[in-house]
Amino acid sequence: MKGFAPILVVLALLATVPLITSSNVVLNFMVMALLIALVGQGWNLLGGYGGQYSFGHASFFGTGAYVTGILQMRYGVNAWAGFIIGIAAGALVGAVIGALSFRSGLKGSYFALVTLAFAEVLRIVASVAPITGAGVGTLIKLDLRSEAFQFQSRAPFYWIVLGMVGVSLILTRMIEDSRFGAYLVAVRENEDAARALGVDATIVKLCAMTISAAITAAAGCFYAQYYLFIDAGIAYGPWISIEGLLAPIIGGIGTVFGPLLGALVVKTLGELTKLVTGGAPGLDLVIYGSVLIVVVAFAPRGIAGIFVDLRRRLSGTRGRSRD
Amino acid sequence: MTEPLLRVENVSRRFGGLLAVDQASLTAEAGQITALIGPNGAGKTTLFSIITGFLQPSQGRIVYDGADITGVPPHRLARRGIARTFQIVQPFVGLTVRENIAVGAHLSRPARTDALAAAGDVARAVGLDASLDRPASSLTVAGRKRLELARALAIEPRLLLLDEVLAGLNPSEIRDMVPVILAIRDRGVTIVMIEHVMQAVMSLAGHVFVLSEGRIIAEGSPQAIAGDPRVVEAYLGKGAAARMTAAGGAHA
Numbered sequence: 001m002k003g004f005a006p007i008l009v010v011l012a013l014l015a016t017v018p019l020i021t022s023s024n025v026v027l028n029f030m031v032m033a034l035l036i037a038l039v040g041q042g043w044n045l046l047g048g049y050g051g052q053y054s055f056g057h058a059s060f061f062g063t064g065a066y067v068t069g070i071l072q073m074r075y076g077v078n079a080w081a082g083f084i085i086g087i088a089a090g091a092l093v094g095a096v097i098g099a100l101s102f103r104s105g106l107k108g109s110y111f112a113l114v115t116l117a118f119a120e121v122l123r124i125v126a127s128v129a130p131i132t133g134a135g136v137g138t139l140i141k142l143d144l145r146s147e148a149f150q151f152q153s154r155a156p157f158y159w160i161v162l163g164m165v166g167v168s169l170i171l172t173r174m175i176e177d178s179r180f181g182a183y184l185v186a187v188r189e190n191e192d193a194a195r196a197l198g199v200d201a202t203i204v205k206l207c208a209m210t211i212s213a214a215i216t217a218a219a220g221c222f223y224a225q226y227y228l229f230i231d232a233g234i235a236y237g238p239w240i241s242i243e244g245l246l247a248p249i250i251g252g253i254g255t256v257f258g259p260l261l262g263a264l265v266v267k268t269l270g271e272l273t274k275l276v277t278g279g280a281p282g283l284d285l286v287i288y289g290s291v292l293i294v295v296v297a298f299a300p301r302g303i304a305g306i307f308v309d310l311r312r313r314l315s316g317t318r319g320r321s322r323d
Numbered sequence: 324m325t326e327p328l329l330r331v332e333n334v335s336r337r338f339g340g341l342l343a344v345d346q347a348s349l350t351a352e353a354g355q356i357t358a359l360i361g362p363n364g365a366g367k368t369t370l371f372s373i374i375t376g377f378l379q380p381s382q383g384r385i386v387y388d389g390a391d392i393t394g395v396p397p398h399r400l401a402r403r404g405i406a407r408t409f410q411i412v413q414p415f416v417g418l419t420v421r422e423n424i425a426v427g428a429h430l431s432r433p434a435r436t437d438a439l440a441a442a443g444d445v446a447r448a449v450g451l452d453a454s455l456d457r458p459a460s461s462l463t464v465a466g467r468k469r470l471e472l473a474r475a476l477a478i479e480p481r482l483l484l485l486d487e488v489l490a491g492l493n494p495s496e497i498r499d500m501v502p503v504i505l506a507i508r509d510r511g512v513t514i515v516m517i518e519h520v521m522q523a524v525m526s527l528a529g530h531v532f533v534l535s536e537g538r539i540i541a542e543g544s545p546q547a548i549a550g551d552p553r554v555v556e557a558y559l560g561k562g563a564a565a566r567m568t569a570a571g572g573a574h575a
Contacts, residue, residue: 185418192413193409195397198398198427
């Protein structure tokens with residue numbers, strides 16, 4: 001699993017999808033799956049590698065989406081510039097929430113609840129504040145030029161979100177192989193032991209949360225450009241926090257490919273459910289819940305963990321001495 | 324006499340109504356092994372946690388290498404060369420032995436490959452090289468104690484605080500561990516150790532402090548301490564020393 005070759009292979013394979021099919025249904029499905037993979041990749045950095053389970057990544061997703069939308073519609077900022085500023089704004093929100101929670105020593109379920117609370121506060125504020133369009137939401141004007149980050153067909157959107165996922169995969173891989181990554185995992189495993197070895201746990205968690213928020217905000221910015229409409233429920237609603245943590249947990253928590261794998265599985269299951277039940281509202285959530293229970297009970301390291309175990313079993317002792 | 328590397332001055336720590344450490348003072352001479360002994364609940368681990376910055380003292384101060392380090396957080400102390408092990412071992416269970424030790428080695432080595440290589444060297448020094456690529460969770464108690472020691476050593480400390488690294492080991496494992504600790508001292512690391520295994524204290528420590536009910540009640544060479552009536556009473560109860568002397572006298 002070491003090195004970047006597997007990442008590049010997976011990206012190259014996924015990049016061929018629009019060449020094989022021009023079906024809007026398929027591309028739309030893949031764009032949404034990759035979007036969830038991106039949110040999951042952000043969540044995974046903090047939750048999977050750092051052990052800090054956030055229930056409120058909607059805070060960053062929504063901030064990215066709103067900032068890029070509002071800057072374009074109210075201030076006439078270029079969409080691409082808005083995209084960059086949206087990511088920065090999401091990172092800032094992550095840093096602020098992280099500083100407040102970690103400096104007051106919140107861990108485990110307390111941290112989870114505080115992140116959830118922040119996301120809910122932002123959702124309520126966004127649903128009444130005039131600048132976000134309150135209950136009406138923010139509509140981005142149709143302007144199908146690549147300068148405006150809008151495209152005639154779905155293929156360019158697909159390649160852009162795939163590129164973002166690619167960047168997040170490579171970034172995760174680089175972090176895995178760095179001192180920061182080692183410190184982050186040490187904090188997850190045992191914070192006191194890490195501190196005794198010279199790890200500034202607060203700073204490490206804060207950095208992880210900021211990067212995590214930036215990745216998730218990037219997904220939010222993309223969402224706004226893709227759908228050209230956001231409201232408080234979409235941007236800051238719990239749905240994105242939940243899908244963003246389901247993907248890595250099902251796919252394999254604390255692994256590079258876990259979120260991507262999980263997002264594809266979760267989205268496929270969701271679509272199949274809709275197909276079978278004719279779109280009964282909320283039934284996909286029931287399926288997600290059941291899958292989550294099965295994974296947590298029988299494969300705590302997710303689908304990626306099953307692959308690792310299988311490979312170890314097949315290669316036996318030879319595989320062990322190799323790494 | 325040269326200035327000791329560590330000086331604990333009149334440190335007290337109160338938990339609500341309980342005075343866990345009461346005006347305790349001790350010193351650790353550079354390059355020596357100093358032992359801290361005492362009955363269960365005497366406040367030894369609390370004192371260690373205060374020295375290493377995990378707890379704040381209610382009173383008193385800690386001087387290390389001529390500087391006041393009272394209240395400095397643990398990660399900063401680690402960077403200044405103070406390492407500790409934990410009485411209840413705290414391995415990073417999800418990681419391999421090598422990755423565990425590398426976390427410590429990263430302190431002076433930003434590059435991953437350097438830290439992993441250094442981890443191998445440290446593992447050899449404590450006799451863990453055979454299990455380098457095994458998960459830490461697969462280690463025995465003795466292995467985990469060695470890992471605890473290896474991780475602390477990996478930060479290349481000047482002062483090493485060992486909290487019962489021999490507890491839970493069988494006599495042959497203790498015999499294997501004693502030369503490891505002596506070798507660490509011989510490399511110039513100053514050691515302060517909490518220990519219950521008296522046989523090891525006698526063969527390792529140059530100077531012993533005895534903590535009982537939060538107070539330092541005696542200090543001296545291991546031989547002097549073993550015969551000190553106050554120490555015997557702290558362990559066995561009031562009057563025990565007198566009764567033992569009387570019984571010994573009757574037999575003579």
